[in-house]
Amino acid sequence: MLDVTNLSARLGDQAFHWQFQLKAGELMAIVGASGLGKSTLLNVLMGLQATAQGDVNWQGRSVMQVPVHERPFGILFQSHNLFDHLSVRLNLALGLSRSGRLTDDQQHQVEEAARRFELQSMLDRTPGQLSGGQQQRAALARVFLQRKPVLLLDEPFSSLDPALRQEGLDWVRDMQTELGCTVLLVTHHLEEMLPVTDRILLGLTGQQWLDLSVSEFRKKRQEGRFESLLGSIEGR
Amino acid sequence: MNLPLVLARLGTGALLLTLVLALVGMALHPGQGYGWSSYFDAWLWQIIRFSVLQAALSALLSVVLALPFAWSLAQRPFRGQWLLAGFLNLAFVLPVLAVVLGIVALFGRQGWWPLQTTVYGLPGILLAHVALNWPFAVRLLWDRLNQVPLHHRRLATVLGLSTLQRLHRIEWPILKTATGPVFVLIALLCFSSFTVVLTLGGGPANTNLEVAVYQALKYDFDARGAALYAAFHGAMALGLMALLGHNKVWSMETVAQPARSGMQRASALQRVAIVTLLLTLLAPYLALIQRALRANWQWPGQLNEALVSSLGIASFSALVAVLLALSRCVSVQSARRRSLWLDFGVLVMPAMVLTTGLFLLCLRLGWARQSTWPLIIWINALMAMPLILQPIKARTAAARNQYQRLTRVLGLSRWGAVRFVYWPVLWPVLTWALALSAVLSLGDMGVAALVGQLDFVTLPLMIFRAMGSYQMTLAAQLMVGLLGLCALLLGLAEWARGRGHA
Structure with a gap:
């Protein structure tokens, strides 16, 4: 269980506050207008941004004092997920070993991940030689290799066209099924997410978030709630 | 840690x-030297006056000559402009003595075009300073003009602005703000010129503060005089730097980008500017090489x-x-x-x-x-x-x-x-x-x-x-x-x- 309790942070003169729970293995879509703190939430969970107060527990243990790379979270940003000057192979290797030196077993894991994410023929290329979709797939493969139980996705496929976006989402779902990981995914494309998401964290303001199941969300939407809000999100 | x-x-x-x-x-x-008061004489004022005069004239000539070239080069991006920009940088980094020797080979008594007067003295100093700093000024001003947003140029074309109107409305405001700092920077560099003034000065009448320091130490063994001239020099250079403020006008990395497929051939005006620039800049080096080839090589x-x-x-x-x-x-x-x-x-x-x-x-x-x-x-x-x-x-x-x-x-x-x-x-x-x-x-x-x-x-x-x-x-x-x-x-x-x- 991921338990976010009274978590707050400041970014310039903006204040944010979050509180929600997510069961292990579930997928939560985080939606809201720009500037509400969706990416900030992921950065705070990851430890990349300071927290004013509150606590984050994973499986009953607080992660607040845990160094960034030892937290149970893997993250994909909108961009800059790979070192552009290193080969895809080395980028993947860094998910397993901080020195980049791999044992035979780890090398096998890299090859396996490359096969799984259809990157075999691209291992010795640099990210600049891949398409946008392939780059994000390589980044996903590295997160896969890290075997983190929680996956934080900050609109990693937003710059791709709808077909590739759907493909990226499929990769995430496959990975979730295989590893049983919990996923928090920031998105502006809620309609595409509804069939696969378990919960929705809907931002009304930076300090007011609704934690809803999909059925609760559908019901409220049928009642005409969130109409303008969702319009502004999708039409961003 | x-x-x-x-x-x-x-x-x-x-x-x-x-x-x-x-x-x-x-x-x-x-401690070696004369009484302090003996240094504040006509000689000190003469070298200060000459230091300022040669620096100001050199900077003025370099900037004025650079303006039309920078303007024509900036008219549109052209193929090979990165090469030209690199060449303009060269003059700034190559040994100063090469330009000095080149100027002598060009304008000296046995040179290609001997001057009516001697090349040693203010004319030689100005020629060498311009040869060194003019390309630098062209590059700085060109880089500035390259910062005119593309959509401004596009808009000017759509509105049918003439070349003069474009110069007046778009380019001149940029040149106006860039010219001052470039002038001060070049004046500063020329103010601190040593090699050119020492080798082409031609006598005590054309001595600047840097050369005065050298002469005091090396010829007169006058440490006090050297310290005093150096202190004057430092103070005046800092004053010039204050004038420059935080205008960061230079960087050795050129803004001009490597050739892109979309770039056009240089226009006729640009070609004239490029050829003139290259010939003028290469002339001292060519004269130098020609002089080197006159006799058998020595070791x-x-x-x-x-x-x-x-x-x-x-x-x-x-x-x-x-x-x-x-x-x-x-x-x-x-x-x-x-x-x-x-x-x-x-x-x-x-x-x-x-x-x-x-x-x-x-x-x-x-x-x-x-x-x-x-x-x-x-x-x-x-x-x-x-x-x-x-x-x-x-x-x-x-x-x-x-x-x-x-x-x-x-x-x-x-x-x-x-x-x-x-x-x-x-x-x-x-x-x-x-x-x-x-x-x-x-x-x-x-x-x-x-x-x-x-x-x-x-x-x-x-x-x-x-x-x-x-x-x-x-x-x-x-x-x-x-x-x-x-x-x-x-x-x-x-x-x-x-x-x-x-």
Whole structure:
């Protein structure tokens, strides 16, 4: 269980506050207008941004004092997920070993991940030689290799066209099924997410978030709630 | 321990210590000299007047001549403009003595176009300063004009503005703000000119403060006079720097981009400008080569020793310059304004002032002979550092901005970050910086002339001594050799820069 309790942070003169729970293995879509703190939430969970107060527990243990790379979270940003000057192979290797030196077993894991994410023929290329979709797939493969139980996705496929976006989402779902990981995914494309998401964290303001199941969300939407809000999100 | 911070503090400390020790050296000069009042005479005012006059005239001519060229080059991007920009940089980094010899070969008594008057004196100084700084001014102003947003140019075309209207509405406002700082920067460089004034001055009437320091130390053994002239020089240079303010008008990395497929051929006007620029800039070098070819090539006895000194000093000072520049980049705190002032303060503070102060201190301590190499290496590194700093800083900052999050997420250690992030990104620019610093050091004559003992020799010193004994052909031959070395290093720099862009 991921338990976010009274978590707050400041970014310039903006204040944010979050509180929600997510069961292990579930997928939560985080939606809201720009500037509400969706990416900030992921950065705070990851430890990349300071927290004013509150606590984050994973499986009953607080992660607040845990160094960034030892937290149970893997993250994909909108961009800059790979070192552009290193080969895809080395980028993947860094998910397993901080020195980049791999044992035979780890090398096998890299090859396996490359096969799984259809990157075999691209291992010795640099990210600049891949398409946008392939780059994000390589980044996903590295997160896969890290075997983190929680996956934080900050609109990693937003710059791709709808077909590739759907493909990226499929990769995430496959990975979730295989590893049983919990996923928090920031998105502006809620309609595409509804069939696969378990919960929705809907931002009304930076300090007011609704934690809803999909059925609760559908019901409220049928009642005409969130109409303008969702319009502004999708039409961003 | 925060290693980047320690490195940054070491760099700052070394720079501050240099400034402080130079001041201490001037204050504690060995004491030889005349009564203080005897220095404030007509001679002092004459050299101050001449220092200012030649600097102002040189800067004025360079900027005025640069304006039409920069304007025509900026009319539209053209194929090969990066090559031209690189060529314009060359004049700034190649040994000053090469231009001096070229000017003599062009306008001297036995030159291609002998002047009615002698080339030695103000005309020669102005010609050499313009040859050195005019291309620099063209590049700076051209870079500024390249910053006109593309949509402004497109809009001007849509509105059907004539060339003059475009100049009036779009380009002139930019040129107007750029011309002042470029003028001051070039005046500052010419104010601190040593080699040109020493070799082309032609007598006491054309002495500036830098040459006065040299003469006081080397010919009159007048340490007090040297300290006083150096202090005057430093104060006036700082005044000029204050005029420049924080207008950052120069960087050795050109803004002009490598050729893109969408670029057009140069227009007729641009072609005229390019050919004129190239011919004018190449003429001194061509004349120099022609003079070198007049006689059989010679290999004087001292040449081996000079080569070893020059290459040794260039290698060490390039290494120190790059380490110093890196120390200015490794900490985010180095972006602070006071740090910028320190970095560029060292560029603006005339090398001769720093050298004089440090050398006087060494004299006082009895280390004059032992300090020759370390002093030349350190001062050459200080002179090169500000020129290589910006590109290194930009690459470091870009790598930091782009990869800092990822580095933290992956838990890379500091060593891991250096290995996987900074080294792969920085090595091309570091190689470029090493090569450029080495070229600058190879061409230095001023510091070596001031600090070196009679038996000390570098290539530029050897050339200077050959000129002094009227062996102009030998001087030209040695210079062609030196230019060859510089060309090799600059080729390496360009290759590294190409790798950086790849």
